[in-house]
Structure formats: structure tokens, C-alpha cells
Amino acid sequence: GQNIDQPTEMTATEGAIVQINCTYQTSGFNGLFWYQQHAGEAPTFLSYNVLDGLEEKGRFSSFLSRSKGYSYLLLKELQMKDSASYLCAVIDSNYQLIWGAGTKLIIKP
Amino acid sequence: NAGVTQTPKFRILKIGQSMTLQCTQDMNHNYMYWYRQDPGMGLKLIYYSVGAGITDKGEVPNGYNVSRSTTEDFPLRLELAAPSQTSVYFCASSYQERETQYFGPGTRLLVL
Numbered sequence: 001g002q003n004i005d006q007p008t009e010m011t012a013t014e015g016a017i018v019q020i021n022c023t024y025q026t027s028g029f030n031g032l033f034w035y036q037q038h039a040g041e042a043p044t045f046l047s048y049n050v051l052d053g054l055e056e057k058g059r060f061s062s063f064l065s066r067s068k069g070y071s072y073l074l075l076k077e078l079q080m081k082d083s084a085s086y087l088c089a090v091i092d093s094n095y096q097l098i099w100g101a102g103t104k105l106i107i108k109p
Numbered sequence: 110n111a112g113v114t115q116t117p118k119f120r121i122l123k124i125g126q127s128m129t130l131q132c133t134q135d136m137n138h139n140y141m142y143w144y145r146q147d148p149g150m151g152l153k154l155i156y157y158s159v160g161a162g163i164t165d166k167g168e169v170p171n172g173y174n175v176s177r178s179t180t181e182d183f184p185l186r187l188e189l190a191a192p193s194q195t196s197v198y199f200c201a202s203s204y205q206e207r208e209t210q211y212f213g214p215g216t217r218l219l220v221l
Binding site: 008031033041042043044045089095097099100101 | 153
């Protein structure tokens with residue numbers, strides 16, 4: 001079967017750095033997305049990786065290793081508004097998007 | 110551009126009732142999707158469409174039906190509502206299959 005694993009919940013301090021990991025086992029790979037979802041709201045796009053390496057976008061970076069079936073989202077200079085769930089999703093060989101359950105990130109002052 | 114819009118925002122249904130969840134996008138996207146999200150769970154694909162007149166089942170299609178008569182609209186029909194269909198329903202669209210999906214605000218459905 002297809003599987004995406006993320007930690008259920010993480011806690012970090014305002015101003016700090018946090019890394020959210022995602023491991024996947026899917027039938028094929030055509031790219032990986034990270035989405036942010038605030039409580040009671042719709043997911044919004046953060047990043048897309050299809051090649052190995054690091055993609056940086058402001059305070060957020062996303063890393064991919066296809067050989068390890070692994071990605072992480074790195075959030076720097078954490079702000080209270082970063083409290084949200086972070087969803088990892090992989091495009092499989094049928095171009096279906098397989099979603100992880102999400103990681104709830106709690107930011108403390 | 111309004112993006113992806115969904116109606117209603119919230120609905121309570123009795124067991125056995127039917128309803129249609131509306132979804133419209135104004136971005137001229139080819140691909141449209143319906144997901145459900147249960148508390149603490151990831152998104153599950155119900156149905157998707159690659160263009161007007163073409164729909165296909167996702168991971169959890171039972172109890173639902175869709176149609177795509179225009180590029181803009183992708184309604185989701187629930188026949189004979191069951192408590193297991195209590196969930197938050199998100200509609201999304203993308204220009205192509207590998208591209209970013211844009212989500213509507215969601216419809217919260219409670220079946221009692």
C-alpha cells in the first residue's frame with residue numbers, strides 16, 4: 001500500500017527553528033508538496049519538490065531525498081502565526097496526490 | 110478572481126437525506142477534486158475530474174456522485190446521507206495534474 005508518515009504533533013518556541021519530517025512509500029514518485037492548514041481553514045500551498053535538494057522560500061525551506069523516500073520542511077524564525085498543521089503530499093505514478101495526516105505545530109511564546 | 114468557492118459553509122443533514130455540495134472555480138483550471146477530511150486525518154480523495162464531461166473515482170467514492178458539465182463547476186452529490194459522511198469537504202482545482210492545487214474554504218457537514 002501507499003503510506004506517508006509525519007509526526008502527529010510538534011511544539012516549538014517563538015523565534016526558534018523547527019524541522020518537520022515526512023517519509024513516504026508510494027507506487028512511483030512525481031513530486032512532493034507541502035501545504036499549511038490553519039485550524040478550520042483550507043490547506044494552502046507552501047512548496048513543491050521534484051528533484052533532490054533544498055528549495056528555499058523566505059523563512060520556509062523544503063528538502064527532498066528521493067532515494068530515501070524522505071522530505072523535511074524547515075521553518076526558521078518561528079512566529080505565532082506559524083501555528084498550524086503542515087501536510088505532506090506525494091504525487092504517485094498514476095498522478096494521484098497521496099496525503100499524509102499532517103503535523104500539528106504548536107508555537108509557544 | 111474569487112478562486113475556488115464552495116457552498117454551503119455548514120449543513121446538518123438527517124440520516125437518509127440527500128444534498129449537493131457546490132464548487133465553482135474561476136481560474137480556468139482543467140482539474141478539479143473533491144476531498145473529505147476527518148478530524149486529525151489527512152485528505153481523502155472522493156472524486157476528481159480532468160475536464161468537462163470527464164470524472165473518475167478516487168480513494169473513497171462510495172455514497173457520493175459527481176458531474177462536470179462545465180469547466181467551472183464540479184458539484185458533489187450525497188445520496189442517502191449516513192453518519193459516516195460527517196466530515197469537512199474540500200473542493201480543489203489545478204491547471205494540470207502535477208501542479209499546485211487551490212482549495213475552497215470547505216463545507217462542514219454533520220449527519221445526525
